[in-house]
Amino acid sequence: DAKTTQPNSMESNEEEPVHLPCNHSTISGTDYIHWYRQLPSQGPEYVIHGLTSNVNNRMASLAIAEDRKSSTLILHRATLRDAAVYYCILVIYNQGGKLIFGQGTELSVKP
Amino acid sequence: DTEVTQTPKHLVMGMTNKKSLKCEQHMGHRAMYWYKQKAKKPPELMFVYSYEKLSINESVPSRFSPECPNSSLLNLHLHALQPEDSALYLCASSQWPKRDRDSYEQYFGPGTRLTVT
Numbered sequence: 001d002a003k004t005t006q007p008n009s010m011e012s013n014e015e016e017p018v019h020l021p022c023n024h025s026t027i028s029g030t031d032y033i034h035w036y037r038q039l040p041s042q043g044p045e046y047v048i049h050g051l052t053s054n055v056n057n058r059m060a061s062l063a064i065a066e067d068r069k070s071s072t073l074i075l076h077r078a079t080l081r082d083a084a085v086y087y088c089i090l091v092i093y094n095q096g097g098k099l100i101f102g103q104g105t106e107l108s109v110k111p
Numbered sequence: 112d113t114e115v116t117q118t119p120k121h122l123v124m125g126m127t128n129k130k131s132l133k134c135e136q137h138m139g140h141r142a143m144y145w146y147k148q149k150a151k152k153p154p155e156l157m158f159v160y161s162y163e164k165l166s167i168n169e170s171v172p173s174r175f176s177p178e179c180p181n182s183s184l185l186n187l188h189l190h191a192l193q194p195e196d197s198a199l200y201l202c203a204s205s206q207w208p209k210r211d212r213d214s215y216e217q218y219f220g221p222g223t224r225l226t227v228t
Contacts (some may be wrong), residue, residue: 004145017136018153026190034214034216036217042221043115043201043203043219043220043222044201044203044219045219046217046218049214049216051214055209071152077158085153087153095207097142097144097159097205097207097215097217098156098167098216099146099154099156099203099217100146100156101153101154101155102153103153104153
């Protein structure tokens with residue numbers, strides 16, 4: 001299964017932007033990049049996904065490197081409610097959306 | 112309605128018991144998933160169902176038996192579990208890719224916290 005590498009933890013200040021990096025050097029041309037987050041005591045929550053182009057939605061932006069070997073999840077203004085574990089996952093299109101979670105990045109947000 | 116519901120929220124069972132976990136969604140999704148999550152670890156995929164048929168079994172022991180009786184419902188039957196099976200069991204659903212280049216987000220339930228004594 002394709003592998004991603006993320007920092008174990010990051011800190012941010014409230015109302016500042018946060019850039020969460022992910023390396024996926026073994027990505028193949030048909031793998032999608034998905035991001036999920038898991039707040040304490042909750043199930044994972046979808047954040048965003050993309051294939052080649054940068055993507056924006058109401059929660060975040062996803063910046064994908066031109067060679068697709070890395071990506072960055074951008075939270076434009078962190079709030080205390082954004083404190084969670086963020087998972088970057090490669091999804092292989094012909095495996096029915098199978099998610100293989102890595103260790104993720106634990107984001108803490110300071111007021 | 113973008114909710115996936117799971118019952119019960121908590122379950123304590125002995126090693127000789129038989130119990131079932133239930134998951135339900137009404138989003139018309141034809142893919143449903145079971146994951147297991149131990150404390151401080153990421154979720155691990157157990158099973159994938161597409162159109163009510165089992166399509167992926169990640170080498171899960173037979174004491175876990177999934178069932179998809181209809182497109183909205185997913186069960187996980189538990190029998191003769193071990194204490195190390197204590198974990199949070201998560202259910203998720205999504206659209207099933209119709210074309211080679213499709214990819215869809217998964218919607219997760221809150222999980223059932225299982226304790227095996």
